[in-house]
Every structure is written in C-alpha cells, then in structure tokens.
Amino acid sequence: MTKAAHRIDPDTAHGFHDLWQARYGGGLSPSPPAAPNPVLQSLLAHRSVRAFDPAPLEEGTLEWLIAAAQSAPSSSNLQTWSVVAVEDAERKARLAEFAGNQGHVREAPLVLVWLADLARLRGLAQQAQVPIEGADYLDSSLMGVIDAVLAAQNAVIAAQSLGLGTVYLGAIRNHPERVAAELGLPPGVFAVVGLCVGRPDVSRPAAVKPRLPQSAVLSRERYSPSQTQGHVRNYDATMQSFYASQGMPVARWSEHSLARLRGPEQLKGRHRLVEALQAQRIGLR
Amino acid sequence: MTKAAHRIDPDTAHGFHDLWQARYGGGLSPSPPAAPNPVLQSLLAHRSVRAFDPAPLEEGTLEWLIAAAQSAPSSSNLQTWSVVAVEDAERKARLAEFAGNQGHVREAPLVLVWLADLARLRGLAQQAQVPIEGADYLDSSLMGVIDAVLAAQNAVIAAQSLGLGTVYLGAIRNHPERVAAELGLPPGVFAVVGLCVGRPDVSRPAAVKPRLPQSAVLSRERYSPSQTQGHVRNYDATMQSFYASQGMPVARWSEHSLARLRGPEQLKGRHRLVEALQAQRIGLR
Numbered sequence: 001m002t003k004a005a006h007r008i009d010p011d012t013a014h015g016f017h018d019l020w021q022a023r024y025g026g027g028l029s030p031s032p033p034a035a036p037n038p039v040l041q042s043l044l045a046h047r048s049v050r051a052f053d054p055a056p057l058e059e060g061t062l063e064w065l066i067a068a069a070q071s072a073p074s075s076s077n078l079q080t081w082s083v084v085a086v087e088d089a090e091r092k093a094r095l096a097e098f099a100g101n102q103g104h105v106r107e108a109p110l111v112l113v114w115l116a117d118l119a120r121l122r123g124l125a126q127q128a129q130v131p132i133e134g135a136d137y138l139d140s141s142l143m144g145v146i147d148a149v150l151a152a153q154n155a156v157i158a159a160q161s162l163g164l165g166t167v168y169l170g171a172i173r174n175h176p177e178r179v180a181a182e183l184g185l186p187p188g189v190f191a192v193v194g195l196c197v198g199r200p201d202v203s204r205p206a207a208v209k210p211r212l213p214q215s216a217v218l219s220r221e222r223y224s225p226s227q228t229q230g231h232v233r234n235y236d237a238t239m240q241s242f243y244a245s246q247g248m249p250v251a252r253w254s255e256h257s258l259a260r261l262r263g264p265e266q267l268k269g270r271h272r273l274v275e276a277l278q279a280q281r282i283g284l285r
Numbered sequence: 286m287t288k289a290a291h292r293i294d295p296d297t298a299h300g301f302h303d304l305w306q307a308r309y310g311g312g313l314s315p316s317p318p319a320a321p322n323p324v325l326q327s328l329l330a331h332r333s334v335r336a337f338d339p340a341p342l343e344e345g346t347l348e349w350l351i352a353a354a355q356s357a358p359s360s361s362n363l364q365t366w367s368v369v370a371v372e373d374a375e376r377k378a379r380l381a382e383f384a385g386n387q388g389h390v391r392e393a394p395l396v397l398v399w400l401a402d403l404a405r406l407r408g409l410a411q412q413a414q415v416p417i418e419g420a421d422y423l424d425s426s427l428m429g430v431i432d433a434v435l436a437a438q439n440a441v442i443a444a445q446s447l448g449l450g451t452v453y454l455g456a457i458r459n460h461p462e463r464v465a466a467e468l469g470l471p472p473g474v475f476a477v478v479g480l481c482v483g484r485p486d487v488s489r490p491a492a493v494k495p496r497l498p499q500s501a502v503l504s505r506e507r508y509s510p511s512q513t514q515g516h517v518r519n520y521d522a523t524m525q526s527f528y529a530s531q532g533m534p535v536a537r538w539s540e541h542s543l544a545r546l547r548g549p550e551q552l553k554g555r556h557r558l559v560e561a562l563q564a565q566r567i568g569l570r
Contacts, residue, residue: 020352023352023355023356024352037323037446037447038322038323038324039323039324039327039442039443039445039446040349040353040443040446040447042324043353043356043357043439043442043443043446044352044353044356045356046356046357046358048358062503063499064325066499066502066503067305067308067309067329067499068325068328068329069502070308070496070497070499070502071308071328071329071330071331071493071496072328072331072438073331073333073441073452073453074496075453075455076455076542076545077494077538077542078542078545078546079496079497079501079502081502082502082503082504082508082510083502083503083504084503084504084505084506084507084508085503085504085505085506086506087505087506088506091506115508117502120501120510120513121542121543121546123513124513124517124539124542124543125543125546127514128539128540128543130543130547131547131548132543132546132547133546133547133548133549134545134546134547134548134549134551134552134556135546137549137552137555137556137558138558138559138562139458139552139555139556139558140546140552140555142430142458142477142558143455145427145430145431145434146430146434146455146477146478149430149431149434149435149438150434150438153357153434153435153438153439154328154438154442156358157324157328157439157442158324158325158328160324161322161324161325162322162325167358168358168360170360170361170428170431173424173427182507183507183508184507184508184509185508186508189508192427192431193431208356209362211355211356211359211364212355212364214348214351214352214355216364216405217351217354217355217364217366217367217368217402218347218351218367218368218369218370219367219368219369219370220369220370220372221369221370221371221372221373221376222369222467222468222469223367223369223400223468223469223470223471223474224469225367225405228405228408228409229412232409253362254409254413255413257361257362257363257406257409258406258409258410258413258415258417260361260363260419261363261406261410261417261418261419261420261425262415262416262417262418262419263416263418263419264418264419264422266419267419267422267424267425270422270424270425271419271422271424271570273422273423273424273427274423274569274570277423284559285556285559
C-alpha cells in the first residue's frame with residue numbers, strides 16, 4: 001500500500017482517493033468532500049519542483065502571481081510585506097550562492113524573495129510625524145512574516161494552476177546580510193523565504209511527498225497528538241521507500257530531521273538570525 | 286471606477302478582469318493568464334468572512350482541510366506544526382474572550398488554532414537521546430511559524446472551495462499564556478494564528494477588499510517600491526469608499542494603520558510576546 005502510493009501521477013489521478021493515497025500512503029480514508037472540486041484537487045496534488053525549464057515565463061504571469069498573493073488575507077489589512085522578483089542570471093547566481101548553492105535557484109527563470117516589510121508604514125509614520133513604536137515589537141515582525149508567507153503560498157498555488165512549479169528557499173535566511181545587500185533592503189525589511197518559479201522540467205518529474213498521518217498533527221479541543229512513537233516508525237518506513245523510489249539517498253525521516261536540528265552548526269548560518277535581524281532594525285522587543 | 290470595484294460579486298464575476306477590478310479598483314490590467322482556471326479565480330475571489338451560520342460542518346470536512354494543510358510545503362519536511370480543532374461552545378467562548386472578544390469566534394462552528402510545534406521533534410530527540418540544540422534558535426521557531434502559516438493558508442483555500450468562509454485571528458496572540466493553558470500546549474508549542482471556519486451567513490455577505498497597487502509591494506531585481514505617497518493617497522480614497530459601501534466607520538487606511546502600531550498599548554497584549562514565548566520554551570536565541 002505504502003510502496004505504491006508515490007507512484008501515482010497527480011496529473012492523471014482524477015480521484016481524491018488516489019491523491020489521499022499518495023499523500024498518506026493509505027490509512028485514514030474519509031468520505032469524499034461534499035463538493036469535490038479542482039481547487040482541492042490542485043492543493044492535494046502539490047509537490048515541490050526542483051528541476052526547471054529555464055525558459056522565461058509568459059508575459060503577465062508575474063502580475064497574476066502577485067494578484068493572487070495580494071488576495072491572501074493580511075493582518076488588520078496592514079499589508080506588511082513586499083516581494084522582489086529576480087530574473088537577472090547573475091543576481092540569481094549570487095542568491096544561489098548565499099542560499100546553500102542549490103542549482104535550481106540558477107535554473108528557475110524567476111526567483112521571488114518574500115519580505116516582511118515594516119519600512120512602508122515606518123515611512124508613512126515619518127511623513128505624518130507620528131510615533132510607530134509598536135513596530136519595534138516582536139509581534140509586529142511576526143505579523144510581517146505571517147503576511148509574507150500567506151502571500152507567498154497564494155502565489156505558489158496560483159503558479160501551480162498555471163502549469164508552473166515552485167520550491168521554497170528557507171536557505172535565503174542562511175546569510176541575511178548578504179541577501180539584504182544584494183536586494184538593497186532598507187531597515188525594517190527582511191527576507192523571510194525565497195521561491196523558485198518556472199515550468200517543471202518534464203524529464204525530471206517531482207513526486208507527491210508523503211506526510212505524517214493526520215493523527216500526528218491534528219488534535220481535538222486540546223493538544224494531544226496520538227502516540228508519536230508508533231506513527232513515526234511507520235512514517236520512517238514510508239519515507240524510506242519514497243526516497244528509494246526517487247533514487248535519493250535513503251534515510252529515516254526521524255534521524256534526518258533530528259540531524260537537521262542537532263546544533264547551531266547544522267543551521268548553516270541561521271543560528272545568527274537574531275544578530276542579522278538587529279542589523280536590519282527588525283523589531284524583536 | 287474605484288467606487289464600482291467593490292460592488293462586484295465574486296461569486297458571479299466570471300471574468301478575471303472583474304476580479305482584478307474588485308481587488309485593485311482598476312489600474313493595471315495585464316493580459317489574462319495563458320490558462321485562466323478555477324484555482325486562480327478562487328484565489329482572486331477570496332474575502333474574509335466574519336458572519337457565520339453556526340450549523341456544524343459536514344462530516345469529513347475537517348479531514349479534507351487537514352489533508353490540504355499537510356499538502357503545503359514544509360521546511361526540510363520537518364513538519365514543525367500542529368493544529369487544534371475546537372468545536373466546543375464553551376471553549377470557543379473562552380478563546381473569543383482571549384482574542385479580543387470577536388463575536389465570530391463564538392459563531393463559527395469550527396475554530397482551528399495553528400501551532401508552531403518543536404515539541405514533536407524534541408520528544409523524538411529525547412527518546413533517541415540525541416541533542417537538539419538547533420531547536421533553541423529563533424530561526425527554528427520561525428520555521429515552525431512558517432510551516433504553520435503555509436498549512437493554514439492551504440486550509441483557507443480548501444475551505445473556500447468547499448463553500449466555507451474563514452477569517453484569521455491574529456488576536457489569538459493577545460494572551461498567549463491563557464491560550465496555551467486552554468489548549469494544553471506543552472513547552473515548544475505556541476499558537477501562531479487562529480482561524481474561524483463555517484458556512485458564510487448569506488444575509489451578511491463579505492466583500493472583496495481592495496489592496497495597495499502592485500507597484501507598492503512588487504519590485505524588480507532590487508527593493509524599490511514606487512512612490513509611496515502617491516499610491517497611499519489613492520488607496521486611502523479607495524478604502525474610504527469601500528468602508529462607506531460596507532456601512533463600516535469610514536477611516537483613512539494610512540491613519541488606521543499607523544494608529545494600530547502607535548505604541549505598545551495598541552498591541553492589546555502582544556507587546557508581551559517575547560515573555561510569553563520564553564515561558565513556553567520557544568527558541569529565541
């Protein structure tokens with residue numbers, strides 16, 4: 001059951017049960033939703049794409065991605081986010097270098113860098129000569145992060161609907177000062193995540209990645225995820241067969257995940273985030 | 286042009302240009318996307334819903350929302366998030382009280398509280414007797430926030446596709462300790478955003494909210510948003526006529542936004558976030 005799950009091609013899987021199978025490797029099968037629809041199907045069929053056709057995107061694509069992004073909710077409608085669209089090959093190469101040397105950053109025709117942005121409102125406050133001390137608190141920075149991520153995820157879904165693939169770059173935070181200098185970010189602005197966008201290279205297709213069972217992430221009324229040990233053991237096995245099917249180095253998910261957080265040296269520069277945010281005048285109070 | 290924008294009903298607007306008009310009040314009109322599709326249409330038609338039919342959701346709905354949420358990307362596939370589904374009337378009433386006394390928290394049949402969750406991996410590390418010092422850094426907490434928000438936004442889009450409305454509750458962070466106690470959150474877990482979910486009350490419909498023009502949030506190659514002052518003046522006017530059309534108190538967006546961040550007392554408890562996160566053992570190093 002588990003082994004077959006990832007072989008389903010989401011582009012040809014018309015049933016929700018097929019997509020459910022690919023995401024969870026079987027297990028829980030709720031009744032199909034009251035109104036099966038192409039939006040839900042598209043969400044379930046998502047997978048990150050790391051192999052791109054480098055051809056530029058069709059004209060107007062970026063504007064529709066941004067319209068989708070701006071259609072996401074924004075906390076108190078403050079719109080404390082911005083985005084920089086990078087298409088220049090040399091700038092992409094430098095960003096790739098700053099972000100863990102991932103080849104797809106060079107390959108993708110478009111890299112979007114999503115920014116938490118308190119600078120716009122700080123600028124307005126300065127013009128209006130009113131205090132904006134609230135912007136100095138961690139919660140306001142978090143608001144900027146949340147706004148940026150909501151916008152980015154809408155762009156991801158919009159891109160997929162247009163036949164494009166995407167992959168996030170958390171590694172854009174490996175060297176925040178270099179990214180800030182490269183993109184000319186003013187005080188009050190920092191890069192939360194990057195996003196590669198492009199037409200997927202069909203010769204190197206991506207697969208739907210299985211996730212932990214719902215019982216691991218969902219609780220009712222109070223926090224009480226079900227028996228961690230049992231579901232992690234099963235999920236380790238599911239992911240081992242997934243990696244094998246993708247020709248990737250086979251690892252236990254639990255070991256791989258714990259290795260990623262072993263200590264500061266595994267954060268690849270991100271253990272310096274506080275220092276970098278202070279340099280960028282991001283509120284942490 | 287601006288005045289007419291918000292009168293468009295996204296449910297009956299079949300053209301992308303109508304939705305574009307509602308979101309921006311005219312202005313930039315790129316050519317329609319190469320492959321207009323229902324996903325993009327649904328994204329552009331989004332609006333937050335604050336008036337709900339309190340009837341419970343159909344069976345299986347929650348599971349599909351969670352499947353959509355788990356289909357969102359996750360940083361390094363660490364899945365550092367969880368969610369608590371609250372349906373109990375008394376618990377919803379208490380959460381409403383903690384979150385700025387917003388009536389729709391009581392009204393919505395389902396409230397989802399999205400959590401940054403480093404506790405699952407900390408638990409695994411303890412079992413495996415390996416260090417997990419990386420979890421103590423701010424970047425890892427930020428990863429949890431990003432994972433939680435990506436998941437939440439997928440659930441929002443899934444809910445909308447099933448005919449449901451949603452509204453985020455940033456105010457769930459007004460009193461983090463009370464929310465943590467109410468939901469039994471262990472160390473390493475904190476509530477990032479809440480989300481009300483339910484069938485929209487058709488007698489109190491919500492409208493698509495206009496946003497800043499794209500030139501205010503989008504830069505090419507380097508950060509350089511266009512002339513803030515000009516577009517803010519226009520946007521203030523757009524929002525004044527939007528609020529008037531909704532029978533809401535008319536305010537300038539810029540003044541309202543600056544008032545929201547004037548000082549710590551305007552943060553309604555959120556100026557204490559650092560203290561609350563420390564109490565919850567969230568890494569801030």
